Amino acid sequence: MRLGLDVGGTKTDAVAMAPNGTIVARARLATGWGADAVVRTILDAVAALRADPALAAADIRSVGIGIPGRIEPGSGRVEHAVNLGVETLDLAAAVAPVLGVAVRVENDVKAAALGAASLRGAAQSMGYLNLGTGIAAAIVTDGALWRGARGGAGEIGHLSIDPAGPVCRCGQRGCIEALAGGGAVSARWGKPGALPIRDVFDAADAGDPVAVRLRTDLARGVAAAIRVLVLTADVDTVVLGGGITTLGTRLQGEVAAHLDASARESAFLRSLQLVARVEILPVGAPAAALGAALIGAEAAGEREVVSRG
Ligand SMILES: [Zn+2]
Structure with missing residues (x-):
């Protein structure tokens, strides 16, 4: 059994993955603020999974953790996870001795990309574009993450x-992040509200010129990111995930309009058929936690393999 955790700014999503890649247990709890509380949240999430009847007598082989911030490759150390109140934290060293299993730490967007590829069950290459407070992407080819140098x-x-x-x-x-990142769009909108991006889309629908411009910029930024992923790595599909994708078809329609407009001007872009290559990750799908479980399996010396979920 492999455990995978996605430590987010507000909640932590944890799954237990059977050897065939299926999820057999899931737990979600609020994430604490600051390094000590983040460590406590991770230990509590693992305890919650271990208490699940589906894990009775199961042998836990590894724990993978997806977390925002910069991760030195292979180090288990997190830096600049500002949404968690963590400046620097040697996360693997803090939790591995307590858990008694191999622990691997990876950036949450990279973990989500691997998990999304596994959930799709497709062997083709995939770009994952995370549309949240910030904008970041990750690429999966041949079932493995492309991390770069x-x-x-x-x-x-x-x-x-x-x-x-x-x-x-x-x-x-x-x-792209200044145009399409949730944090930047909210700051430019400048009005209070629990769901500022939805407010911008609603106001744009009602004809507010500032909101229309912000929505246009957002779609322009997302469309550019999709073009970059396809032109750089020729990924078969670009999967959109992150908080902004809860707008669903409203977002997809705006982005498609931008992609269609550029395709009308360029036979080359038209040939790429970009609109048909974009998908939205289903809301609530445990992509990042599942990806973290797959990455954790690497810690035991086994290459992560995208299996049919
Ligand atoms: Zn920038």
Whole structure:
């Protein structure tokens, strides 16, 4: 049995994965704030899974953890997980001795990409584009994550596509994240509300010119990210995930309109059939936790394999 945890800013999603890749138990709990509380949340989540009848007498071989922030490849150390109140944390070293099994830590978007590929059950290459507070992507080819030389493959949120665009938190102008990231869009909208991106879409539907511009920029940024993923790695499919995708077909329609507009101007882009290659991850799918379980299996010296879920 392999356990996988997705430690998010508000909640932690944990799954137990059987050797055939199916999920046999799932637990969700609130994530604590700060390094000590994050460690406690992880230990509590593992205890919750172990208490599940489906895991009675099961042999737990590994624990994989997906978490926001920068992860030194192979180190188990998390840095700059600002949404969790963690500046630096040697996470594997903190939890592995208590759990008594191999622990592997990976960036949450990379874990979600691997899990999404497993849930789709398809052997083709896949780009995963996470649309949350920030924008990041990851690529799965031949059932394995493409991490890059320093683990930074897929950080396309800070690709500038508009030199005259809004200033990004990274210091550049017109980054994909500055146009399409939930945090940047909320800041530009500047009105209170629990669901600011939904508010922007609602106001745009009602004809508010500021909201229309923000929605257009958001779709423009997502469309650019999709083009980058297909043109760089020729991934068969781009799967959209993250909080903004709860807008579902409203988001997909705006993005498709941008992709269609560029296809009308370019026979080359038309030939890529981008609209048909975009999917939205089903809301609530445990992609990141499942991907973390697959990555945890690597810790025991077994290469992660995308299996039919
Ligand atoms: Zn940037």
